[in-house]
Structures are given as structure tokens and as C-alpha cells.
Amino acid sequence: MSSSAVAYARQNYPRFLNELKALLRIPSISTLPEHKGDCRHAAEVLAADLKKIGMENVRLIETGEERGGGHPLVYADWLHAAAKPTALFYGHYDVQPTDPEDEWLSPPFEPTERDGNLYGRGTCDDKGQVVAQVKALESLLAGNGALPINVRVLFEGEEEVGGEGIEAFVASKPPELKSDFALVSDTELFAPGLPTLCVGLRGMIYTELEVRGAKTDLHSGMYGGAAPNPFVSLAQILARLKDENGHILIPGFYDDIIPPSPEELAAWQSLPFDEEQYRINEVGSKQLVGEAGYSVLERTWARPTVDVHGIPGGFIGAGAKTVIPAKAVAKVSMRLVPGMTPAKAFAQYKSYVEKIAPAGVDVEIRLIHSGDPCLVRVDNPYIKAATTALHEVWGKDTVFIRSGGSIPIVGDFDRHLGIPSVMMGFGLPDDNIHAPNEKFHLKNFELGIESLIRFLEEAGR
Amino acid sequence: MSSSAVAYARQNYPRFLNELKALLRIPSISTLPEHKGDCRHAAEVLAADLKKIGMENVRLIETGEERGGGHPLVYADWLHAAAKPTALFYGHYDVQPTDPEDEWLSPPFEPTERDGNLYGRGTCDDKGQVVAQVKALESLLAGNGALPINVRVLFEGEEEVGGEGIEAFVASKPPELKSDFALVSDTELFAPGLPTLCVGLRGMIYTELEVRGAKTDLHSGMYGGAAPNPFVSLAQILARLKDENGHILIPGFYDDIIPPSPEELAAWQSLPFDEEQYRINEVGSKQLVGEAGYSVLERTWARPTVDVHGIPGGFIGAGAKTVIPAKAVAKVSMRLVPGMTPAKAFAQYKSYVEKIAPAGVDVEIRLIHSGDPCLVRVDNPYIKAATTALHEVWGKDTVFIRSGGSIPIVGDFDRHLGIPSVMMGFGLPDDNIHAPNEKFHLKNFELGIESLIRFLEEAGR
Numbered sequence: 001m002s003s004s005a006v007a008y009a010r011q012n013y014p015r016f017l018n019e020l021k022a023l024l025r026i027p028s029i030s031t032l033p034e035h036k037g038d039c040r041h042a043a044e045v046l047a048a049d050l051k052k053i054g055m056e057n058v059r060l061i062e063t064g065e066e067r068g069g070g071h072p073l074v075y076a077d078w079l080h081a082a083a084k085p086t087a088l089f090y091g092h093y094d095v096q097p098t099d100p101e102d103e104w105l106s107p108p109f110e111p112t113e114r115d116g117n118l119y120g121r122g123t124c125d126d127k128g129q130v131v132a133q134v135k136a137l138e139s140l141l142a143g144n145g146a147l148p149i150n151v152r153v154l155f156e157g158e159e160e161v162g163g164e165g166i167e168a169f170v171a172s173k174p175p176e177l178k179s180d181f182a183l184v185s186d187t188e189l190f191a192p193g194l195p196t197l198c199v200g201l202r203g204m205i206y207t208e209l210e211v212r213g214a215k216t217d218l219h220s221g222m223y224g225g226a227a228p229n230p231f232v233s234l235a236q237i238l239a240r241l242k243d244e245n246g247h248i249l250i251p252g253f254y255d256d257i258i259p260p261s262p263e264e265l266a267a268w269q270s271l272p273f274d275e276e277q278y279r280i281n282e283v284g285s286k287q288l289v290g291e292a293g294y295s296v297l298e299r300t301w302a303r304p305t306v307d308v309h310g311i312p313g314g315f316i317g318a319g320a321k322t323v324i325p326a327k328a329v330a331k332v333s334m335r336l337v338p339g340m341t342p343a344k345a346f347a348q349y350k351s352y353v354e355k356i357a358p359a360g361v362d363v364e365i366r367l368i369h370s371g372d373p374c375l376v377r378v379d380n381p382y383i384k385a386a387t388t389a390l391h392e393v394w395g396k397d398t399v400f401i402r403s404g405g406s407i408p409i410v411g412d413f414d415r416h417l418g419i420p421s422v423m424m425g426f427g428l429p430d431d432n433i434h435a436p437n438e439k440f441h442l443k444n445f446e447l448g449i450e451s452l453i454r455f456l457e458e459a460g461r
Numbered sequence: 462m463s464s465s466a467v468a469y470a471r472q473n474y475p476r477f478l479n480e481l482k483a484l485l486r487i488p489s490i491s492t493l494p495e496h497k498g499d500c501r502h503a504a505e506v507l508a509a510d511l512k513k514i515g516m517e518n519v520r521l522i523e524t525g526e527e528r529g530g531g532h533p534l535v536y537a538d539w540l541h542a543a544a545k546p547t548a549l550f551y552g553h554y555d556v557q558p559t560d561p562e563d564e565w566l567s568p569p570f571e572p573t574e575r576d577g578n579l580y581g582r583g584t585c586d587d588k589g590q591v592v593a594q595v596k597a598l599e600s601l602l603a604g605n606g607a608l609p610i611n612v613r614v615l616f617e618g619e620e621e622v623g624g625e626g627i628e629a630f631v632a633s634k635p636p637e638l639k640s641d642f643a644l645v646s647d648t649e650l651f652a653p654g655l656p657t658l659c660v661g662l663r664g665m666i667y668t669e670l671e672v673r674g675a676k677t678d679l680h681s682g683m684y685g686g687a688a689p690n691p692f693v694s695l696a697q698i699l700a701r702l703k704d705e706n707g708h709i710l711i712p713g714f715y716d717d718i719i720p721p722s723p724e725e726l727a728a729w730q731s732l733p734f735d736e737e738q739y740r741i742n743e744v745g746s747k748q749l750v751g752e753a754g755y756s757v758l759e760r761t762w763a764r765p766t767v768d769v770h771g772i773p774g775g776f777i778g779a780g781a782k783t784v785i786p787a788k789a790v791a792k793v794s795m796r797l798v799p800g801m802t803p804a805k806a807f808a809q810y811k812s813y814v815e816k817i818a819p820a821g822v823d824v825e826i827r828l829i830h831s832g833d834p835c836l837v838r839v840d841n842p843y844i845k846a847a848t849t850a851l852h853e854v855w856g857k858d859t860v861f862i863r864s865g866g867s868i869p870i871v872g873d874f875d876r877h878l879g880i881p882s883v884m885m886g887f888g889l890p891d892d893n894i895h896a897p898n899e900k901f902h903l904k905n906f907e908l909g910i911e912s913l914i915r916f917l918e919e920a921g922r
Binding site for chain 2: 305
């Protein structure tokens with residue numbers, strides 16, 4: 001597996017790491033309007049680096065003009081490998097918010113090395129993986145003088161807020177996205193040292209469920225017992241979305257699910273996974289929850305869910321305020337699995353909530369964003385090239401897993417461009433993405449770059 | 462009903478109103494630490510005025526040293542009416558927070574006259590009524606040269622946060638509180654122009670119910686379906702506190718209730734009250750809620766309640782964050798009625814919640830504050846003096862009502878000082894206390910002062 005590109009990468013890791021740290025210091029939180037400038041800054045830094053390493057046609061593509069301007073896409077290409085396939089590299093430079101701020105052991109935007117890991121917001125999700133892609137390209141261009149296949153790069157800055165901009169761009173089927181497959185680096189290894197390809201993703205709908213009672217906030221002493229309390233009504237609705245065994249109560253919600261094949265279920269059973277260790281080390285709750293009769297992997301990869309993320313409104317300050325708030329809002333999302341569609345799931349949910357809404361209140365349900373679930377066929381040539389490359393770098397056979405998360409762009413690439421995705425990512429299950437103390441294993445940054453180099457070399461054979 | 466004091470009051474209303482406005486401009490929000498200085502400022506303004514009008518022994522009494530210092534009490538007395546009874550005047554200078562700020566038509570701390578009302582936070586609850594007390598004393602001292610009975614004044618600044626400071630002071634039975642009855646001005650007329658004495662109050666417990674799941678926030682894609690969601694669990698608990706007909710499900714919660722007498726219930730039925738008008742004008746919801754088989758007045762005066770005021774924790778920003786929060790907290794209060802005690806109600810609630818807590822989460826219930834319910838006997842001589850005075854000023858017989866709210870100090874006066882309270886207040890049911898656009902009817906400020914003057918004159922006969 002010696003290649004000039006790999007040798008180049010090994011010589012340049014310290015600089016690669018410093019460049020990653022510089023990108024991590026930019027607080028590109030896409031959901032917070034005050035960080036809009038930071039998102040653009042991160043895009044500009046990536047574009048400048050792509051240009052510097054020899055990629056061509058580098059530019060920012062503006063998005064979301066109709067909504068007052070979104071975060072830009074970063075585009076680049078290198079198309080001089082005649083008669084070779086074309087890969088579309090995808091990653092995202094935006095990150096999640098950092099609350100609860102006080103639980104971080106080191107500042108979220110000051111990347112810090114501890115115990116072989118790099119801590120900071122975006123280290124794993126997804127700047128560490130984006131930079132691994134760029135540095136693989138740099139190593140190939142600098143070490144070999146050329147890329148083994150044609151490459152287009154498309155990074156986005158709205159992955160954490162629904163990806164509206166990139167979806168619109170991809171849906172327009174622009175000529176600069178004509179490719180044979182996508183390389184998506186936003187997933188994780190199943191276990192440390194175990195090469196992994198993700199071949200299935202859950203979809204999702206993210207909604208706001210608003211309940212309104214009185215026309216204005218009321219004193220709970222004067223009006224308690226006669227005025228509707230939207231928080232109580234909201235709790236009654238939420239409590240009827242799933243039962244205490246985790247079974248979703250929305251009529252028809254499970255009807256269209258395509259279950260995993262017996263072969264896939266058997267492969268999952270042979271994965272190195274211990275539910276009790278997972279409970280203790282990753283979740284840390286006194287017990288796990290969810291649907292009876294399904295393993296944890298089935299529940300998180302192949303079964304739909306309902307989760308509540310927060311309930312804005314009302315009095316949330318310190319101390320006591322005796323108010324019956326006029327309204328309450330719950331942020332509710334549902335993960336969807338192959339066979340389900342966001343449109344049908346949302347319609348079923350909306351119709352059910354309107355039916356069970358308690359007396360005295362009005363309900364309104366807003367769809368914030370959605371994404372299709374997806375499954376990748378494992379017999380395509382790019383998956384085969386990937387498994388060959390991964391075996392060389394990691395010394396082990398690749399495991400095929402799914403992810404419970406949603407990468408809506410994978411569905412968009414399939415639907416609009418007709419190309420499959422190779423989801424090759426190097427996070428670890430305990431990397432705390434979306435949570436305090438997010439990290440990226442430093443060794444995985446290095447082996448990730450090597451894996452990407454070797455994958456392109458295999459794909460170009 | 463001509464009296465020199467009433468004549469003095471009528472000549473000085475414009476100045477009285479200006480003095481009230483000056484007090485209203487001080488944002489003495491007791492629950493917010495950043496307004497601690499404002500609370501003291503309000504207390505100092507009241508103390509200075511009490512001194513100026515001729516009250517004696519005026520001073521601030523510090524509270525809450527054990528909790529780092531609370532808001533001070535304001536004390537004053539005038540004890541030169543030999544062989545006459547002694548009244549203990551009570552009111553509070555602290556106010557509720559102002560959120561939601563954007564619903565105020567004029568700034569909460571810039572008192573504004575519109576349509577015969579004075580708008581602003583604290584106009585009705587309770588600065589308008591406190592100032593009415595002070596100006597009644599001023600009118601008697603300046604117009605008659607003396608008070609008709611002995612008077613002690615005790616104003617507090619922690620009514621909206623549980624009244625811990627005044628309760629400790631009253632519980633110590635200090636000699637300066639030795640009195641024959643309390644005059645509490647923190648209630649309302651049943652209807653415009655209808656003289657009203659409040660003779661019953663609900664008690665309350667105000668709690669925080671915390672639910673904890675995973676050890677840290679988790680990604681809802683990766684962990685959804687296996688990790689407990691504290692918001693969902695909290696909703697399941699809240700939904701089981703009362704059923705959809707408003708019946709509280711906590712075992713034993715109704716056992717000790719002393720229902721109103723048939724006479725009291727009959728009197729309530731003759732009050733000018735229309736449930737449909739109340740729904741439209743005061744509540745503004747599409748229908749009223751609550752226990753079947755009880756009128757609105759029974760449900761709000763003589764039945765316990767459960768209300769939820771807000772659910773801090775989780776993601777409450779704009780947009781979407783796909784997190785399973787590690788914990789969720791609900792601010793939950795219950796109103797209690799005669800026969801119930803805060804200690805027993807809290808114990809029943811806590812034990813029930815611990816029993817019904819869903820699998821996978823830990824629950825913790827914290828008592829923030831509490832107050833006893835109370836009933837006043839209507840055959841005491843001070844109630845009789847009050848009804849005589851009110852008839853002279855308002856030209857109508859007094860109606861005896863209860864309030865659904867809690868004034869814990871009334872129970873404290875009874876329990877620790879052994880004195881009854883005359884709850885004579887001049888708010889109106891639509892004064893928006895604890896809500897945006899709080900107001901006080903200007904005519905009620907004037908007639909309130911006259912009523913207090915005449916009441917003291919009657920009590921001194």
C-alpha cells in the first residue's frame with residue numbers, strides 16, 4: 001500500500017492538523033443568525049485551501065436568496081482523468097450550537113488535544129472529515145501529481161439546519177454535479193479500528209407543535225381550574241404519541257416500513273456490540289428504552305422514533321412565576337426508515353394530533369425540515385473499491401452498518417442525480433456529536449486521509 | 462359620609478396619582494436578582510413617604526440573611542388612639558416579571574393612562590393598593606389630625622417569590638406586630654362598582670419536577686429509539702397528573718377538602734357572573750376547561766388545581782437541533798383549598814410521581830414555596846365595620862367572595878399572630894395581573910382610598 005500520496009500525507013500530518021484547528025476556531029453555527037458571517041468565513045477558508053492545493057473552478061455558490069440569503073456552498077473540481085469515473089465529494093462546514101455551554105471541559109471553539117483525541121465543536125461532525133477529504137486530495141495532487149479519478153467537491157453550510165440550499169442546488173441538476181458516485185464523509189466507524197461503510201440512513205421530519213389556550217397569559221391563582229393550560233394540553237398530546245413501551249401510536253405509522261433482510265439482521269448480530277456496555281458508556285441512563293422485541297441496533301437503525309428536543313414558551317427563569325401561559329411549543333422530530341416518506345409521516349402525525357387535541361386549545365403543527373430515509377446497494381463497484389482500500393489501511397474486512405441519523409443529501413443525490421453514495425466516515429460512536437465535548441480521534445484523522453487516498457486510487461484502477 | 466379626611470383625599474388625588482406613578486417606575490421585580498437594588502429602592506421610597514405623612518418608628522427590616530439577603534420589609538406605626546383597636550396594614554411593593562415583553566402596548570415601567578385606567582406592571586398588583594393605603598393614612602392624619610384607630614404598617618417585597626422573609630418575621634411574633642386585625646389590600650372587586658370582601662383564599666405548592674435520562678445530551682439520530690428522552694417522560698408524567706376532564710389523579714388529593722357551605726354556594730350563584738362572558742372577555746379560549754359538575758366559581762375558588770408554568774431545558778432556540786437532552790424540568794404548581802395542607806399535598810404528589818415515573822429516567826421534585834389556604838369568618842366586628850364603610854362609599858351591599866389566588870401572609874397572620882384579615886382590595890377581574898398590560902382602574906384608586914378612610918373611621922367608633 002505504499003503510494004507517493006500516502007507518503008506525502010504522513011510527512012504533512014502536523015500541518016494538516018494545524019489547518020484543521022484553524023477551521024475549528026471559526027464558530028460556524030448555522031442555526032444562529034449571529035454566526036452567519038462565521039459560516040461564510042469557514043466557506044472562504046475551505047475555498048482558499050482547495051485553490052491552493054490545485055483544485056480548479058473553485059467558487060462559492062450562494063444559496064437561499066428567496067429567504068434572505070443562506071450559507072454558501074463551496075464548489076471545486078479537477079477533471080483531467082480521462083475515461084475515469086467522477087466522484088462528488090460531500091461534507092459540511094457548519095456545526096451544531098454549543099449549549100449547554102458549561103458542560104464543556106475545554107472551550108468548544110478552541111480545539112484541544114487530550115488523550116489522543118481532538119476536542120471541540122465540529123471536530124468529528126464534520127470539519128475533521130471535510131479536512132480529511134481536502135488533505136487526501138492535496139496528498140494525491142502533490143504526491144502523485146494528479147488525481148486517479150475525476151473529482152468534484154461540494155461542501156455545504158446548512159447541514160445542521162436542514163440543508164435547504166444544497167437541496168435546491170442539487171434538485172436543479174446543474175452540469176457541474178455530473179458524477180458517477182458521491183463520497184460522503186459524515187459517518188462513523190462501528191468500533192475503534194473497524195473499517196465501516198454506512199449503507200442505510202434514517203430519514204426525518206422536524207416539527208414544531210404549538211398549542212394555544214387563552215388569548216393572553218393569565219394568573220394561575222385566579223384562572224387555574226377554568227382556563228386551559230397549553231403546557232398541560234401539550235403534555236397530554238406528547239404522551240399519546242408513543243406509549244410507555246416506545247410504540248408509536250400514530251395510526252398507520254408503521255404500515256410502509258421495509259424491514260431489514262434476514263441476512264442483514266444476521267450480520268448485525270455478529271457486530272462487536274454489547275447493549276449493557278453501550279448503556280453504561282454511551283448513554284449513561286439507568287436503563288435503555290424503546291420498542292420491545294427489537295435489539296438496540298434495530299431500534300436505532302431500522303425503526304422509526306419520536307423525540308422531543310425542547311419546549312419553548314412559558315416561564316423558564318429562576319424562581320416562581322404563577323402564570324398560565326397563552327401558548328406552548330414543542331420541538332418534535334421523528335426518524336423515518338426505508339419505506340416511509342416524510343410527506344406521509346407528517347400527514348399522519350398532523351391528522352392524529354388534531355384528532356387527539358384536548359378541549360379548549362388550538363393546535364398548529366409546522367414542518368421545519370425533512371429528509372428521506374435511504375439504503376445503498378452493496379454490490380456497486382465503488383463500494384467494492386472502498387472495501388479493498390479500507391482493508392489495506394485498516395487490515396480488516398469492512399462491516400456494513402446503518403446509521404440512525406439522517407443525511408438528507410444522500411437521498412437527494414440518489415433522487416436528483418441518480419448516483420449512489422459511498423458513506424465512508426471516520427467518527428467513533430462516543431465522539432459526542434451534537435453534545436458537549438465533541439471529539440475526533442487523532443489516529444482516525446490520519447487513517448481517514450490514507451483511506452480516502454487509497455479509495456480514489458482503487459476507484460481509478 | 463363627609464369627613465375631613467375624605468375631603469383632603471379628594472383635593473389631593475392628582476398628587477397621589479403622581480406619587481403612585483413614581484413608585485411604578487421602579488422595576489422592583491423580586492424574582493430577578495438583577496432587580497434587587499430596585500426592590501430596595503421601592504422600599505425606601507415607601508418608607509420616606511410614611512415618615513413624611515406622620516407615621517412613626519419608620520424603618521426597613523432586613524430579611525433572609527441566611528440566604529444572602531432578601532428584600533426588606535417596610536415598617537411604620539401610629540399608636541396614639543388609646544383604647545381603640547390596632548390594625549396591621551399589609552401590602553407588597555414587589556412585582557411580577559414582564560415577559561412576554563413584546564405584548565405590552567405601553568412600556569411596563571412607564572405608567573400610562575388610557576380610557577380611565579392606569580397601565581403598567583404593579584398598577585393593580587400591588588403598588589396601586591399599597592399607595593391607596595398610605596394615602597388613606599395621609600388623608601386621615603392631615604385631614605383629621607389623627608388616626609381613628611391604632612395602625613401598624615408592614616409592607617413586603619417578596620410576595621411574588623413566596624414571602625419567605627415576612628413569614629419568618631411574622632413567625633417570630635415580634636411585639637411590633639401586636640394587632641387586633643390585619644387589613645390586606647391585594648384583592649379585587651367581583652365586578653366594577655360592586656363592593657367586595659374576599660373571605661377565602663386558595664393555598665399553593667410551587668414545585669420543580671426534574672427528569673434526567675442520559676448522562677449527557679445525545680444526538681437524536683444516533684440514539685433515538687434506545688436512549689430515554691426526558692421531555693417525553695416528563696410529558697408522560699404531567700399527562701397523568703390530571704385527566705382530560707381536569708380531575709386530579711394524585712391518590713388522596715381530594716380527601717381532606719372542606720366544601721363550601723350550601724349558603725355560600727347559594728350566594729355565589731346570585732353573583733353577577735356569566736361563564737360565557739368570562740370565557741370570551743377574560744380567558745379568550747375556545748372553551749373553558751376543568752372538573753365536570755362544578756361551576757367556574759367553584760373550580761377557581763374551592764377546588765384544587767394542577768398547572769404547568771414552563772419547561773426549561775433542552776433546545777429552545779430558533780430552528781432545529783436534533784438533540785436528546787440529558788434532562789428536562791417542569792415548573793408545576795398546585796392550588797390547595799380549605800382542608801388541605803401544603804405538606805400533605807406535596808407528599809402525595811411526590812410519592813405519586815415517583816411511582817409513575819417511566820422506565821429509564823430519574824425524577825427529582827423540589828418544593829420552591831408553599832402557602833396555606835384560608836377562610837375568614839364573616840361575623841367578626843372588623844368585617845362588619847368594613848361592610849358599613851363600603852356601603853357608604855359604593856352605595857351597595859358588600860358581596861363576600863373567595864379568590865383562587867394565594868396570599869400566604871393571611872394564613873401566617875392567623876397562625877402566628879392569631880388575628881383575622883380583612884381582605885379589602887380594589888382590583889378588577891380583567892386587570893391582567895401577572896400578565897402583559899396590567900392596569901388599575903383610576904376610579905377604583907380614588908374610591909379605594911375613600912373606602913379605607915371610612916373603614917378606619919368605622920372601626921374606631
